[in-house]
Amino acid sequence: MKIQGFLLVPRATGKFPCVIYNRGGTGDLGAHVRESVPFGLPAKLASAGYVVVASQYRGNNGSEGRDTHGGADVNDVVNLIALLESIPQCDAERIGMYGRSRGGMMTYLALTRTDRMRAAVIDAGSADLFDMAKTRPKLAKLYLDAARASEADAEAVFAERSAVRWPEKLNKNTPLLLLHGTGDWRVRPEEVFAMAQALYRTRHPFRLVLFEGGQHNLEEHRAEADRILIAWFHKYVRDREQWPALEPHGK
Numbered sequence: 001m002k003i004q005g006f007l008l009v010p011r012a013t014g015k016f017p018c019v020i021y022n023r024g025g026t027g028d029l030g031a032h033v034r035e036s037v038p039f040g041l042p043a044k045l046a047s048a049g050y051v052v053v054a055s056q057y058r059g060n061n062g063s064e065g066r067d068t069h070g071g072a073d074v075n076d077v078v079n080l081i082a083l084l085e086s087i088p089q090c091d092a093e094r095i096g097m098y099g100r101s102r103g104g105m106m107t108y109l110a111l112t113r114t115d116r117m118r119a120a121v122i123d124a125g126s127a128d129l130f131d132m133a134k135t136r137p138k139l140a141k142l143y144l145d146a147a148r149a150s151e152a153d154a155e156a157v158f159a160e161r162s163a164v165r166w167p168e169k170l171n172k173n174t175p176l177l178l179l180h181g182t183g184d185w186r187v188r189p190e191e192v193f194a195m196a197q198a199l200y201r202t203r204h205p206f207r208l209v210l211f212e213g214g215q216h217n218l219e220e221h222r223a224e225a226d227r228i229l230i231a232w233f234h235k236y237v238r239d240r241e242q243w244p245a246l247e248p249h250g251k
Contacts, residue, residue, distance in 0.1 A: 003076050004062040005055040006032050008046035009089050017094035017238045019045050020080050021054035024101030031061045048230050051090045053080050069146035070161040077110045096237035108163035117174045119236035121229045124187050124216050127195040129158035167198040175205035175243050177232045181214020205243040
């Protein structure tokens with residue numbers, strides 16, 4: 001199956017750390033567009049010294065297959081690891097993952113299947129489809145239709161795609177940076193609050209940064225958010241720093 005996407009490589013010689021970039025939305029909404037990629041976060045990451053690979057997912061923007069919104073399309077994320085291994089400029093021992101909105105859900109799902117990510121960033125990411133269904137019933141139906149499921153199957157479909165229900169399945173060696181705006185109506189802040197609590201209960205390494213009044217794309221805080229997430233990748237992917245002790249300690 002052929003999947004469309006983008007590859008960005010720093011304009012320098014040598015081997016570089018890598019970032020798998022998981023887009024949000026479906027179809028044209030949230031798609032990587034040739035005219036805008038050079039000006040967005042993928043280009044910022046490449047300019048910061050990372051090889052960036054970004055999938056459009058199956059069934060989207062010229063890709064073969066059918067988008068399943070958190071089903072078999074997760075393979076279109078995990079298979080990028082092998083792609084990076086085949087690129088001479090990539091240091092495949094230093095890979096991070098970024099996901100925003102629907103891409104946050106894709107990132108959570110991918111982290112149940114691989115231990116190769118040295119760090120990940122969830123930007124306004126979906127972690128609880130049950131919460132989403134309360135306020136966005138049309139989007140809930142889109143997920144059911146993508147899974148070719150009925151209302152009777154909603155519990156199983158939503159649970160499978162809601163990381164808040166299975167934080168213990170996430171690879172413990174991948175620290176997570178959660179970025180979210182308090183003014184986000186597309187993915188409510190309640191989702192990231194619940195996910196942070198779930199990560200804390202399971203002693204998963206994470207950091208939560210809330211942006212006051214920030215909307216879904218953090219437009220009011222985008223430059224600051226990008227600086228924070230690039231610093232996160234520098235620390236845990238590029239420089240391979242270790243996470244500090246998580247159990248209560250100190251004087």
